Amino acid sequence: MISTVVGKEIKTYLRSGVFLSLAVAMVALAVAAAALSTQRIATFERERIAAEAVDRDVWDGQGERNPHAAAHFARYAFKPVPRLAAFDPGVTDHAGIALWMEAHYQNPAVFRRAEDLGDAGRMANLSPAWILQYAAPLFIFLILFAAVAGEREAGTLRQMAMTGLRPEAVFTAKLLGAGAGLAIILAPALIVSTLMTSNVQAEPVLPDGGARIVGLSIIYIAYAAAIGAFAVGVSAFFEEKRNALIALVGFWAVSFMMVPRLAGSIAATAYPQPDASSLSKELADAASAARGDEAYQEEIRQAVLTEYGVETVEELPINYGAYSLQKSEEYAHPLFEAIYARLDALHDGQERILKSASMVSPAMAVQKLSAGLAGVDRIHQQAFTAAAEIHRRETVKILNDDLKLHGGGQQNYAAGEILWREIKDFTYTPPRYKDIASNYAFSAFVFAFYLIGSFFFAAWSVKRAHQRIAS
């Protein structure tokens, strides 16, 4: 009996002009999104590789200079874009892609692509993930709003009940039918976009890319199942399909469109972002803090005199200026860490509000999990900037040490290409997902709650409809 109902559901879908139009629209949209997104990411990677090569050439070819002057000129760290960004760009367009590893300063990453996109880019972002997160649920709702309510209105639900079909069987048949219908739409879209985006011409940046693809597939299949079950539940809850449609679209508008923006605004109000000029000033103050700390200056002077067993700075066999510069660098490290830790804590607070909002917006939970798995969220951006800062500190130390050791007693010491070549290129490997998984635990919990809850709701709702028909 169940197979009969499932078969009838599939036939109904295939005969429906609305269903077929939506299926074609979904696949076309997914293919277009995947093609454009793949092209973008491949371009980004080409640009990054070219910029790294130029940076190396410019660095090596800067001529003979004082090593500390070279440390000021410095090098750039360029953020590689993972292949999965073609599927889910996450914050790729809104996070800086290049970081100047300058002496004395821990700079923020700069050059956000979103700044060049124009006003149209702000209304919606065409990517396979966006289609699955936002457009697919609306399509699912538009297809499934009549799944049970339509049967109820037409009187066929009563006929099914009279044949002895139990509520559990109705529930199973409706879900399987809906699943088959959704698979017809979503499977081609998912397969095409996965194939296209996984073949993007870019380096495999993520060390656990395969596992992440599996994770993404599970998340999106479960998401579609949860949304489908919820739609069947709502359809069974209402006696008229018109009301079911209004409820589903209303839920979509509030939960998928309004709540994320509202939550973002509330987060920005609850945890206001300090203005950029005051943050820049704080960083500049931290960079020059050691110079203003006379006790520290005296302490490091005494330490170096003791170390070399001399009475005056002039007697030192090293360049004291370079030694002092390196000590000033080290003095500033905890100050920079404090500034950025405060900023990170503020951003964590903002995202806690977003996480809380995900309790009423399943798309937000999925968005968090998806961007994390694709390696394109703030956590991964932080890992990039942290790696760049380690590289900056190492580079500046090499340059200051060279000046310290070779510049003693020389007013105009200059190093050359041999030293510049000692400075390695910045390389970055994103963290493995399992190492940062705790950041996503809440979203995973919320998502699991939605998944299980939607099935329970659908089962309860179908049973209730069945009982009302029977009574």
Add this chain to the structure above:
Amino acid sequence: MISSPVFALEKRLFIFSIPGFAIAIAVFVLGAVAAINGQTVVQRSIEAQTQFTDAGNQTVEEWRDALVEIEETGAALSPFDARPMNIRMPAVLPPAPLADFALSGNDMHPTTTTLMGWANPADLFIEYEFSNPTLSSIGGFDFTFLLVVLTPLIMIAASFDVLAGDRERGRARIIAAQAGHVAPSVWKRLALRNLTIWICFGAITAIAAMIAPSGVSLPVRLSHFVVWFAVAAIYGLFWFALIAFAAAYVRRSETVAASLFAAWAIFVFAVPAIGGALAEAAYPPPSRLVFLSEMREGEVKAIRETAELTAGFLADHPEMIESDEAVPGFYSSNFLANHEAAKRTTPVLEKFNQARQQRTRLISKLQFLSPSMIANNALTTIAGGDIARNMAFQEQARAALNDLFERIGPAVVAKQRISVAEFDSIPSFNFQDRSLSQKVVSFTAPLVFLVLISAVLLFAAQRRLRAPLETLL
């Protein structure tokens, strides 16, 4: 006038019903949230800019005082005092008169910078990217979002079943039997329901417009608001016409709703998303990384060839050969490095502008496919949240920096000072915004198109509603 039986019916069915109350409350609450959020963001921005400007002006004053003292006494305490390289003039993009009505466009872009010889046009705007990328990617909640995205949904939810619902319940036949036709009652009921929404929306936006953030002129703000609301009303008219069209032509209420929701999804999301992606693919912005590479190559060239560049520069200014050798050479070498980087990056900046203009032109054509894009562009532009305004600020600031370079360059390279008179002739930065009339002209054609489309839809709906009752019911 709306006849009393229709009004009585609507009072019962919508205005004083739970859905009617819910919709009115939702519009008020969402409007209040948009207003508070907008005001908070703009006020915070104004405060930060005031602090920045005050600190900048104080630095400029101190610098000028030192120069006056040197001119009066003929001696400087230090060779570094009052050097033109150390002029630091604040440049600020003030909030637009209606900035709180459209926040999204400007939250990514810098609104302050310092004009000085140490900067070059390519790196004039750096170190402002501290914001949370997650929040930036979500966008802000403001009146423009409320109007463009949510208000059509509320209008659809309120009025999709005006005719189909009556038809399904048999009420339409009763009305037709009593009045002879259904058209007047359908129009009146549609008007009543949507007016209820728009009165709520108009009231909350008008209240918000009356509260001007500090430093914003209220009359100027209100004149912008009048135009903003007129555009909003045209957009509302389009959705009213589309709802009426669907209500007249589609028989079943759930099909009316599904069609309208699908149209909403296409106009609000699908077309802008595809249009934005196509525009980016057709006219990709030049790589910022190429820009960076050009800048650094220019800097290295300048560093390596400082002596040569100095000679070349001074060839045009022989009167400035005499110099104060006590001043560190890095003043002039840095200035020249910036000068060289500016020369090399100017073509890249021009390419950015060209690509942006080409994209804007393509988008301005594609917007005719989506009334939501038309409304969003027009409303954001009037409110001053458009990216074009920020780009204009960046261009004007770069032009002001070039002007500063021209004025101080010879003295910096020759390691001399400028006179107080020369300093006083340097204009302080004042952003020149487009006038309201210029903005209105820029989107007149799309708005006229929107009005025409609405008129066609209304005419078609009216024709259908005037059809014989046996066809209509």
